Amino acid sequence: MTILVLTEHDNATLNGATLNTVTAAAAISIFTGSEIHLLVVGHNAQAVAEAATKIAGVSRVLLADAPHLSDGLAENVEGTVLNLAKNYSHILFPATAYGKNVAPRIAAKLDVAQISDITAVDDSNTFARPIYAGNAIATVQSTDTIKVITVRSTGFDAAAFDAGGATIDRIDVAPDAKTSQFLSREVTKLNRPELTGASVIVSGGRGLGSGENYRKVLEPLADKLGGALGASRAAVDAGFVPNDYQVGQTGKIVAPRLYVAVGISGAIQHLAGMKDSKVIVAVNKDPEAPIFSVADYGVVNDLFTTVPELVSLLP
Amino acid sequence: MNFDLNEDQLSIQASIEKVCEKFDDEYWLERDRTGAFPHDFHRTLADNGWLGIAMDPEYGGAGLGMTEAALMMRTISASGAGLSGASAVHMNIFGLNPVQVFGTDDQKKRFLPPLIEGKDKACFAVTEPDAGLDTTHLKTQAVRDGNYYVITGRKIWISTAQVANKMLIIARTTPLEKAAKPTDGLSLFYTDLDRNHIEVREIEKMGRKAVDSNMLFIDGLRVPISDLIGEEGQGFKYLLHGLNPERILIAAEAIGLGQAALRRATQYAKERVVFGRPIGKNQAIQHPLAQAWMQLEAANLMVMKAATLYDSNKSCGAEANSAKYLAAEAAFQSCQTAIATLGGMGYAKEYHVERYMRECMIPRLAPVSPQLILCFIAEKVLGLPKSY
Amino acid sequence: MRVIVAVKRVIDYNVKARVKSDGTGIDLANVKMSMNPFDEIAVEEAVRLKEAGVATEVVVVSAGVAQCQETLRTALAMGADRAILIESNEELQPLAVAKLLKAVVEREQPQLILLGKQAIDDDSNQTGQMLAALAGLPQATFASKLVVSDGRAIVSREVDGGAETLSLTLPAVVTTDLRLNEPRYVTLPNIMKAKKKPMDTVKPEVLNVDVTPRLKTLKVQEPAKRSAGVIVPDVKTLVEKLKGEAKVL
Numbered sequence: 001m002t003i004l005v006l007t008e009h010d011n012a013t014l015n016g017a018t019l020n021t022v023t024a025a026a027a028i029s030i031f032t033g034s035e036i037h038l039l040v041v042g043h044n045a046q047a048v049a050e051a052a053t054k055i056a057g058v059s060r061v062l063l064a065d066a067p068h069l070s071d072g073l074a075e076n077v078e079g080t081v082l083n084l085a086k087n088y089s090h091i092l093f094p095a096t097a098y099g100k101n102v103a104p105r106i107a108a109k110l111d112v113a114q115i116s117d118i119t120a121v122d123d124s125n126t127f128a129r130p131i132y133a134g135n136a137i138a139t140v141q142s143t144d145t146i147k148v149i150t151v152r153s154t155g156f157d158a159a160a161f162d163a164g165g166a167t168i169d170r171i172d173v174a175p176d177a178k179t180s181q182f183l184s185r186e187v188t189k190l191n192r193p194e195l196t197g198a199s200v201i202v203s204g205g206r207g208l209g210s211g212e213n214y215r216k217v218l219e220p221l222a223d224k225l226g227g228a229l230g231a232s233r234a235a236v237d238a239g240f241v242p243n244d245y246q247v248g249q250t251g252k253i254v255a256p257r258l259y260v261a262v263g264i265s266g267a268i269q270h271l272a273g274m275k276d277s278k279v280i281v282a283v284n285k286d287p288e289a290p291i292f293s294v295a296d297y298g299v300v301n302d303l304f305t306t307v308p309e310l311v312s313l314l315p
Numbered sequence: 316m317n318f319d320l321n322e323d324q325l326s327i328q329a330s331i332e333k334v335c336e337k338f339d340d341e342y343w344l345e346r347d348r349t350g351a352f353p354h355d356f357h358r359t360l361a362d363n364g365w366l367g368i369a370m371d372p373e374y375g376g377a378g379l380g381m382t383e384a385a386l387m388m389r390t391i392s393a394s395g396a397g398l399s400g401a402s403a404v405h406m407n408i409f410g411l412n413p414v415q416v417f418g419t420d421d422q423k424k425r426f427l428p429p430l431i432e433g434k435d436k437a438c439f440a441v442t443e444p445d446a447g448l449d450t451t452h453l454k455t456q457a458v459r460d461g462n463y464y465v466i467t468g469r470k471i472w473i474s475t476a477q478v479a480n481k482m483l484i485i486a487r488t489t490p491l492e493k494a495a496k497p498t499d500g501l502s503l504f505y506t507d508l509d510r511n512h513i514e515v516r517e518i519e520k521m522g523r524k525a526v527d528s529n530m531l532f533i534d535g536l537r538v539p540i541s542d543l544i545g546e547e548g549q550g551f552k553y554l555l556h557g558l559n560p561e562r563i564l565i566a567a568e569a570i571g572l573g574q575a576a577l578r579r580a581t582q583y584a585k586e587r588v589v590f591g592r593p594i595g596k597n598q599a600i601q602h603p604l605a606q607a608w609m610q611l612e613a614a615n616l617m618v619m620k621a622a623t624l625y626d627s628n629k630s631c632g633a634e635a636n637s638a639k640y641l642a643a644e645a646a647f648q649s650c651q652t653a654i655a656t657l658g659g660m661g662y663a664k665e666y667h668v669e670r671y672m673r674e675c676m677i678p679r680l681a682p683v684s685p686q687l688i689l690c691f692i693a694e695k696v697l698g699l700p701k702s703y
Numbered sequence: 704m705r706v707i708v709a710v711k712r713v714i715d716y717n718v719k720a721r722v723k724s725d726g727t728g729i730d731l732a733n734v735k736m737s738m739n740p741f742d743e744i745a746v747e748e749a750v751r752l753k754e755a756g757v758a759t760e761v762v763v764v765s766a767g768v769a770q771c772q773e774t775l776r777t778a779l780a781m782g783a784d785r786a787i788l789i790e791s792n793e794e795l796q797p798l799a800v801a802k803l804l805k806a807v808v809e810r811e812q813p814q815l816i817l818l819g820k821q822a823i824d825d826d827s828n829q830t831g832q833m834l835a836a837l838a839g840l841p842q843a844t845f846a847s848k849l850v851v852s853d854g855r856a857i858v859s860r861e862v863d864g865g866a867e868t869l870s871l872t873l874p875a876v877v878t879t880d881l882r883l884n885e886p887r888y889v890t891l892p893n894i895m896k897a898k899k900k901p902m903d904t905v906k907p908e909v910l911n912v913d914v915t916p917r918l919k920t921l922k923v924q925e926p927a928k929r930s931a932g933v934i935v936p937d938v939k940t941l942v943e944k945l946k947g948e949a950k951v952l
Contacts, residue, residue, distance in 0.1 A: 139924075
C-alpha cells in the first residue's frame with residue numbers, strides 16, 4: 001500500500017497546499033504504514049521536484065515532465081496519472097482548482113468513487129468532509145480498492161521541510177490527448193499575501209458601497225495587519241473586486257489566524273468559507289447581521305468610522 | 316379529494332417566490348418608510364407575464380383560474396411583501412373581469428392588453444364616503460350629454476389612484492328615486508383618470524403606505540360612451556360578478572401576510588435565548604404559534620375551496636365570504652402573536668412584524684366588514700331572518 | 704448543435720440545512736427544494752446558445768426521484784426543448800450519475816454538455832469531470848465565459864490565482880461557475896408553453912448502469928460550534944482584546 005500525492009505548483013515553485021495534502025497522507029499512513037510518494041506533473045519542473053524531496057515524510061518524488069503537461073490540462077494529466085495509479089492504495093490531490101479539476105477524472109477512469117474536500121482522516125477508509133455549505137460534516141467510508149481524494153488545506157497543518165533524501169524518478173508521460181488547448185492565463189497581481197494561505201485576512205462586503213471605498217477603507221487595514229484581502233459574493237457581484245477574492249462555499253475556503261469581516265452580513269454561503277478561522281472580528285452596523293453569530297468580537301457601528309479608527313489604534 | 320398543488324401551481328409558486336426574492340424585507344421596509352410605490356416590483360411581474368394570470372389568452376393573459384391567481388397573491392404576500400406587494404398588483408389581476416365578461420370586442424382590445432402588459436395601471440372607484448357597504452345608495456352621478464357621460468361625485472378608499480392612469484368607476488345613471496329597484500340604474504365605466512377633472516387626495520393611513528389610498532373628488536369628468544361597460548343601468552350586476560373573486564384574492568393575501576409573520580416569529584423563537592433556553596422551548600411561546608399555523612392552514616383550505624368552486628363555475632358566495640373572514644382573522648392572530656413573540660423587538664420597525672400587523676387590519680375591514688359577512692352567512696347559509 | 708444540460712434537485716439555496724438528531728443525514732422533510740443554482744446557470748447558458756442560433760436543441764436531464772420532474776419543468780420553462788428523467792429512489796452518487804449521463808450522451812450525441820460545477824448539497828464538484836473522463840471528452844470546469852465557434856468551445860475558467868482560457872474540441876463538457884450568467888426569471892407564458900414539451904422517463908436498468916453507492920455515510924453531524932462571541936463597545940476595547948485575550952496582534 002503506497003500513497004500518491006499530486007503536487008500543486010506552477011513549474012517553478014511548490015505551492016503550500018501540497019504540504020497540507022502530505023499531512024493528510026501522513027494521517028492515513030498511520031493506519032497503513034504506507035510510504036508517501038509525490039507526483040509532479042509539469043514542464044521544466046525540476047525545481048519543484050527538488051523542493052518536494054525536502055518535504056518531511058516523502059520517500060519518493062516522481063517527475064512527469066513534458067511540454068504538453070505544462071499547463072495542467074486535465075485530459076493530459078489524466079493519462080500520466082493513470083499509468084501508475086494501480087500501484088497506489090490512495091491518490092491524494094489538494095482541493096485546489098487544479099486538484100478538483102483532475103481528481104474526478106482519475107476516479108472515474110479507475111471506476112472508483114472520489115471523496116472531495118476531506119477535513120479529517122478517521123482511518124484508511126474513513127474520512128470526514130463538509131456538506132451543505134459546511135452546515136454538516138459527513139463521515140464517509142469508501143468500499144473501493146483505490147481511494148481518490150481531494151484534501152481541504154484548512155483541515156490539515158502544513159508538513160514541515162527537512163533535510164530531504166527522497167529520490168527523484170522521471171516517469172513515462174502519456175501522450176498529448178490533443179482535445180484541449182491552453183490559450184492564456186490572467187493572474188491577479190498581488191503585493192500582499194495570497195488569500196488561501198494568509199494568516200490574516202481582511203474581507204469586505206456590500207456594505208462598502210463601491211470598489212473605490214473597498215480599496216480606500218480596507219487596504220490600509222490589510223497593510224497594517226500584513227493581511228490578504230478577501231470579499232463576500234455580494235461585493236464581487238457588485239464589481240468591487242475580482243472574482244478570485246471571493247470567500248465562501250463556492251469560492252475560497254479559508255481558515256486564517258485572524259479574519260476581519262467588514263460590512264459583510266454573513267450569508268450561509270459566506271460563513272461556509274471562513275467559519276473555521278481562529279479569531280473572527282466583524283464590523284457591521286446591523287446588529288442582526290448573521291456574521292455576529294460566528295464572530296468572536298463584534299463592533300456594531302458604521303464601518304466608515306470604525307475601520308479608520310481601528311487602523312489608527314493598531315500598533 | 317386531492318389537496319396537492321398540481322404541477323403548474325407548483326411552478327407558479329416557485330417562480331413567484333423567485334421573483335420576490337429580489338424584493339427583500341429591506342425593500343418593503345424602505346417602501347413603508349417613504350411611501351414610494353413599488354413600480355419596479357409591478358414592472359417585474361408585468362414583464363414576466365404574471366398580471367394576466369387569470370385573463371383571457373386572446374388579450375395576452377394566461378387563462379388560468381382563481382386558484383392560480385389566489386396562489387400567486389398568497390405567495391407574493393408570504394414572501395414578506397405583504398399587502399404592500401399584493402395591493403400594488405391586485406387590481407390588475409382581476410379588476411377588469413367585468414370588461415372581459417361584459418365588454419365589447421373593441422373594448423377588450425383597447426383595455427385588456429395594456430393592463431396585462433403593465434403599461435396601464437387601473438384603480439377601482441366604487442366606495443363613497445356615504446356608501447360603503449350599501450353600494451346601491453352611492454351618489455356619484457353620470458349624466459348623459461350627447462356622446463359623453465358627465466360624472467360628478469366623491470369616492471373614497473380608492474387604492475393606487477396616485478399612480479393609476481385608468482379607472483373603473485361605478486356611478487348612478489338613473490337616480491335612486493327613479494329606479495325600479497335600488498340595484499337598477501348603476502352603470503360601470505372604464506375610463507382615463509383625468510386629473511383635470513379628478514382631484515386625488517391621499518389618505519394617510521395606518522399601514523401599507525407604499526400603496527396609496529385616496530379620496531377622489533370628481534367634477535364634470537367627461538367619459539365617452541365607448542367607455543361604458545355593458546348596458547347602462549346594469550352596472551350593479553356586473554359588479555356582483557367580481558365580488559367573490561375579490562374576496563378570494565384578498566383572503567389569499569391575508570393568509571400570506573399571516574404566514575410571513577408566523578415565519579419571522581418562529582425563527583426568532585428558535586434563536587432568542589432567555590434564561591438559558593430558546594424562548595421557543597416555552598409552551599407560552601410555542602402554543603400561540605401553533606394555533607396561528609392551524610388557523611392559517613384552515614383558512615387557506617377555505618380559500619382554495621372557494622377558488623375551486625369559482626373555477627368550476629359553481630356558486631361560491633358562502634365560501635368566498637367565509638374565506639375572507641377566516642383568513643383576515645387568522646392573519647390578525649398571527650400578526651399580533653408575532654409581535655408578542657418578538658417582545659420589545661416586535662415593536663421595532665426593523666423587525667418587520669409591526670408593519671405586518673398594521674397591514675393586516677386592511678383585509679379585516681375591506682372589502683366588506685366581518686360583521687356583514689356574519690350576517691350573510693346567517694341569512695344565506697343558515698336561513699335566519701335578515702337583521703337590517 | 705444539440706446541447707445537453709444536467710440538473711439536480713437540491714435543498715433551496717436560502718434554506719439552512721439542519722442535521723437530523725439521529726445523525727443519519729440532513730432533515731429534508733417539508734424543506735423547500737429547487738434547481739441547484741449552478742445548474743440554473745447551465746440551463747440559462749444553453750438557452751442563450753439556442754437564442755444566438757448556435758444550439759439547435761437543448762435537452763435537460765435529471766436523475767433522481769419522481770419530483771425531479773418539477774425541476775425539469777422549470778428548465779423547460781426557461782427555454783429547454785425536451786426533458787429526460789432518469790428515475791430512481793436510490794442514493795445516487797456522482798460516479799453513478801456520471802455513468803447514467805454517459806449513457807444518455809451516447810444516445811443523444813450532443814456536441815456540448817453543460818453541468819453546474821457542484822451541487823450545493825453534497826458539494827462534491829465531480830460529476831462533470833467524471834462524465835468527461837468516462838466519455839473520453841475534454842472538459843473546462845468553473846467556466847465564467849463560454850464561446851462556441853468553428854467546432855470548438857473557447858472557455859474562460861476561474862482558477863485559484865485568476866482566470867485561464869482553454870480551447871476544447873467538440874463534443875466537450877463544461878461546468879458552470881457563478882459568474883457565467885444571470886439566469887432569467889421563468890415567465891408565466893413560458894410555464895404554460897413548457898406543458899407541451901416532451902418529458903421522458905427512463906430507469907437506470909434500461910441504461911445498463913449499476914448505481915450502487917460506493918461511499919457509505921457513517922454519520923452526519925453538526926460542525927464544532929464556535930463559542931459565543933462578544934459585542935465590544937468601541938474600537939479601543941477591540942484592539943485591547945485582540946492583543947490581550949485573542950493574542951492575534
